[in-house]
Every structure is written in structure tokens, then in C-alpha cells.
Amino acid sequence: MTSAMEGNLDYIDNYFAGALSGEEMTEFSRKVETDPAFAHEVSFYLSMFRAVKDEGKQERKARFQQIYAQSLAGRRRPGTSVRRIWQFAAAAAVLALAVLSVMYLLPGSGRDPGSLADAYITKKFATLGVTMGTATDTLEKGKALYNEKKFAESLQLFETLLRSDSSDFEALKFAGIVCLRQGNYEKALWYFTRLQHVPGLYANPGKFYRALVLLKRNKAGDKKMAKQILEQVSNEDLEGKEEAEKWLKSW
Amino acid sequence: MMKPEEYDLLMGLQQTGTGRRKYEEMLFRRYDYFIREAQKKYGFDGEDAFDMYSDSVISAIDHIADGRFEGRSSLKTWLYQIFHNKCVSLLRRKATNKNSIHRTVAIPDMFLELSDAAQSVLDKLIQEADFEKLKLKLGHLGENCRRMLALWSDGSSDREIAAVMEYKTADVVKTGRLRCLEKLRQLYHSAQ
Numbered sequence: 001m002t003s004a005m006e007g008n009l010d011y012i013d014n015y016f017a018g019a020l021s022g023e024e025m026t027e028f029s030r031k032v033e034t035d036p037a038f039a040h041e042v043s044f045y046l047s048m049f050r051a052v053k054d055e056g057k058q059e060r061k062a063r064f065q066q067i068y069a070q071s072l073a074g075r076r077r078p079g080t081s082v083r084r085i086w087q088f089a090a091a092a093a094v095l096a097l098a099v100l101s102v103m104y105l106l107p108g109s110g111r112d113p114g115s116l117a118d119a120y121i122t123k124k125f126a127t128l129g130v131t132m133g134t135a136t137d138t139l140e141k142g143k144a145l146y147n148e149k150k151f152a153e154s155l156q157l158f159e160t161l162l163r164s165d166s167s168d169f170e171a172l173k174f175a176g177i178v179c180l181r182q183g184n185y186e187k188a189l190w191y192f193t194r195l196q197h198v199p200g201l202y203a204n205p206g207k208f209y210r211a212l213v214l215l216k217r218n219k220a221g222d223k224k225m226a227k228q229i230l231e232q233v234s235n236e237d238l239e240g241k242e243e244a245e246k247w248l249k250s251w
Numbered sequence: 252m253m254k255p256e257e258y259d260l261l262m263g264l265q266q267t268g269t270g271r272r273k274y275e276e277m278l279f280r281r282y283d284y285f286i287r288e289a290q291k292k293y294g295f296d297g298e299d300a301f302d303m304y305s306d307s308v309i310s311a312i313d314h315i316a317d318g319r320f321e322g323r324s325s326l327k328t329w330l331y332q333i334f335h336n337k338c339v340s341l342l343r344r345k346a347t348n349k350n351s352i353h354r355t356v357a358i359p360d361m362f363l364e365l366s367d368a369a370q371s372v373l374d375k376l377i378q379e380a381d382f383e384k385l386k387l388k389l390g391h392l393g394e395n396c397r398r399m400l401a402l403w404s405d406g407s408s409d410r411e412i413a414a415v416m417e418y419k420t421a422d423v424v425k426t427g428r429l430r431c432l433e434k435l436r437q438l439y440h441s442a443q
Contacts, residue, residue, distance in 0.1 A: 018360075
């Protein structure tokens, strides 16, 4: 690869990664319009993207075909679904017994992560700071209701805001916090995952808050996943890094 | 409104790497009765009905992975809407005897930020690429390259790819990824 071509590939890749400034994007468009050789390189980059994407799609379809064929075969065999239900029920009972045994036999098991999360929640989410004199603002009203422990009503207001702007990061953050306080961990994870994906946010706590919810929920596998996320928060220097590093030390 | 059991599935579909496969299959299985419905309601044969449903699931996965699904309706309702629209489009194509293969062209989001003139230039040039040859040459890349490019085309950032494939930094991934793309280009243009 010549260095000119290397440079162009990097430049093209940076464009499609959204890494260029507004001015640079305009210049990129102009170059595509006026430089045929460059336009060919860009089109080939897009063709490669399309080919890879299409291969991924075909691979998924092949997997789905297999699954569907197995599912149809299973439906045709009489008694199979009833037998399967009993098998799943038996497996679930064994698994539940194993989990309960681990929880009761291993001292301290399951307590540490939950207590770390509890302490953080008690300290940071007891109340939400309300800006004085902004009682008419929906966000502030929502926070005020939260502080009065009217969680359902506060969530309604945050969700109203999200209906007009689904990437309103404050509404996402507070909606997630309310759900966490209500014990609706799945919904809290949903809001914090959306928060994590809000682009251009300087200090995005989405990932850290996801780890927090997983520690609080503490279902099978949650502790391990929370640890992985906390490690990412630390390595990527994200919001919550200081807490993440403290918690990882005491794991 | 989303149902509580749908949130776990959505979380799983937003993962990167092989962890997501389990949730893709879960999503497929959960509503695969849509296929029978397509056969009864629209009169499709088994193959068409399967194609419509699996294309809908793949489209849904892409939207969820990109964070474009906002959860205003239940997952089932939203998926059914995608599925219904695809079935209606197919019925129309069959009714007008159009034989062209319907393909939704995958393009990165930033393509739409280009000027209209630049998009037209590129649209024409993309048609000229031998797409099947390109896919064939993709098979000649090493396993690491294919995996990295697959994650990239699924919308994973270089940082996410580094975490999944255990590379040291996002920069290392980027360099590797561009090398893979350049290798693919050379394979495509080679005489063999």
C-alpha cells in the first residue's frame, strides 16, 4: 500500500467514524465531487462495508434457518414440548438449589456487591438537586417529586421529556435513577444503556450506573458483569472512575 | 409500552461480540410464529415467509444495537410493524411482477451527511463494484480480520472491538482494521 493510499484510507475511515470537524466534512464532500480517484477510493470503502455487513446478515440467516428447522421438528414430535417443560423445570430446580447453597454456605457471598451499591445509592441518590425558581420546568418538577419520594409521578415527568427528545441525557439519567430506587432494575438498565450511547457527552455516567444496577440486582452473572464494566470505566477514564477503582480494589 | 421481560433481551442485543448471538437467537425464537402468520395472512410460501421474518429480525437487531429503538411501544409491536411492512412490500413487488432482488443497501450513517452531489457520485460508483467477487475475497481473509471487520460493520467502535478481542488499545484495533481492509482491496484487485 502506498503512503498516499494509506493516508486516504485513514482519512476516509475517520470521516465515516464521525471524527472530522464540520469544515473537514464539507471538504470531504467537495473532494468526492471533484476528485474521481478519491471518489473511487471512498466508494470502494463503502462497498467493503456493505460486503462485510451482508456476510454478517447471511450468517445470521443461516443460524436462524437452523433454529427454525429444529423448532419445526420439535413441534411435530408429540409429547416433546411437555417433556421439555419438565426437563426445564427440573434443571431450574437444581440450579435454584445450587445458587441457594452457595449463598448460604459461603460467608459474605452476595453481600459485598449489594452493600457497595447500597451505600452509593444512599449517599448519591437520596435527593436530586433542584434549581431554585424553576418550578415550571418539567425536569425540575420531576426532581422535586423524586425528593418527596413520589417516584411514579417523577418518572412520568422524565418519560414525558423523553417522548419529545429520546436522547435527553438528564431525563435518561433521572429516569434510570427513579427506576433503580423503585427496584425496577431491568428498566433502570435500559435507561442507563441509552444514556451510555448519548453521543458527545463530556462526562457520561451511563456505564458506571449500569454496573451499579447490576450490583444491586445481584442475579446470577450480574456481579461478574458489573466487575467487567467497572474495569472498562477505569480503563476508559469514564465518569465514576474513582468509585470504580475503589470498588475493584475491595472485590 | 415495553414489557419487563423485554428489557433483558434488549440489554443482551446491545452487547458487542459473541455474547449477543444468544440474544439474537432468543429474539428470533420468541416471535417465530409470525412466519406461520405470513403464510396464512399473506399467502406466502414457507421460504418467502421465513425470509420476511428473518429480515425483520435482522433489521430490528441493527436498530437495537445502534440505540435507535426507543421503547415507545413493546418490542413485539415494533417488530410486527417492521415485519408487516416488509410483507406488504413483497406483496406489491409480486403483484407488479418485479423480478429484481430487493436488497436494503447497508451504508454507514455518515454517508447521509455527504452533500447530495457526493452521494450521487458514490451511488453510481458503488453499483460498479463486483459485490459477489468482494464477498468471495472476504473469505480469503484470516479469522481475526473477518471477526474484526464483522464487529466494525455491526457498529462496534474500535474501543469496543479492543475489549471484545482483547487488544491493548483502540489505536491498535484501528491500525489492524485498516490493514484488513487494505488486504481485502488487494485481494479484490489481484489477478487470481
